[in-house]
Amino acid sequence: MADVRWIYDLTIFLYAASVLFYFNDFLQSNRKVNRLAFGLLAVVWALQTVFFVSQLVAKNYFPVVTLFETLFFYSWVLVTLSLVINYVFRIDLLVFFTNVIGFIVLVLSMFLPETPLHVVSGPLTSELLLVHITLAMFSYGAFSLSMIFSAMYLVQHHMLKAKRWTPMLRRLPSLDRLESYAYRMNMMGVPMLLLAILVGIIWGKLVLPEKFWLDAKVLLSIGVLLTYSFWLYKRFSDTWQLRSLALLNLAGFALVLINFLATDVSKFHNWL
Structure with a gap:
């Protein structure tokens, strides 16, 4: 999985930037900053999806078994739901608060080691x-x-x-x-x-x-x-x-x- 680790690292970097732009919009209500934050969030979702699919292919099972995998998937769910809700209801503050949680969850996954495949593939x-x-x-x-x-x-x-x-x-x-x-x-x-x-x-x-x-x-x-x-x-x-x-x-x-x-x-x- 080392060859796609850069996707994970880039995702965290762009996610941090998106949350910071949303925080700026929260303080100053800047529509240009808000659109930039939303664009970055859409890129984060795309990168998360690519990384998740790469794990799925490499591990040959739906990667939600280990704590690392579950935290990553939970973060992806929050990003997905926030994008959908924002498209339907247009509530910028909801997107900001949701992705503060999503970013914290994703950062927590950084400190967890990847469990070897033979350990996961148990009975x-x-x-x-x-x-x-x-x-x-x-x-x-x-x-x-x-x-x-x-x-x-x-x-x-x-x-x-x-x-x-x-x-x-x-x-x-x-x-x-x-x-x-x-x-x-x-x-x-x-x-x-x-x-x-x-x-x-x-x-x-x-x-x-x-x-x-x-x-x-x-x-x-x-x-x-x-x-x-x-x-x-x-x-x-x-x-x-x-x-x-x-x-x-x-x-x-x-x-x-x-x-x-x-x-x-x-x-x-x-x-x-």
Whole structure:
């Protein structure tokens, strides 16, 4: 993989430049800088895709098994979703905040070694496992965007109550739109996470010991699903204030991060 490592390094360099330009636009609302940042982000997506495909060809499996591969794929998901959402809704601040997360995730992958192929190609690796991880990463991407929408909702809600009429306030969508976008993202994320868990259960039944579902990581995943399902229930039942729903959404994403990173509590979810 050394011959394509330069693509990975160039991706990080251009990603950093894109995020810095977006930060400049965030401070000064400069449309030329914004277009430059978006153009760089599109190039980053293209380079990430080329690098991912090169890994796929070299390793002969869908590269989402090791922690390095999963972080890279999660970053690619965030870039992809931010480009799509920006094309549909034109929310510049969403693209900026999403890619701050995406860039941090990609930088974290820099410090991880590449696991040898013979270590990855063990008996636990199968198509079901790859589908399970891929669905989970897409659901986490949807939950990430939902969290950002809820955070923007809380910021705008606070600014309106405090009567702080700043330029940033004019760049934010209305409270109703932010809440609606958060709802749409959760409506995407919950079914994907449910499918990921179901596929994981099928895989576990085939290759793992009995009572694998009592594993802490499995219980955490079910906890994430129940938290977001409860969020949807409260949203439909209209018994909570929207601000309370936004706070619950942030708490749900914190649980997502714990579930993603706390692999030491699991007997079989340890990253390679």
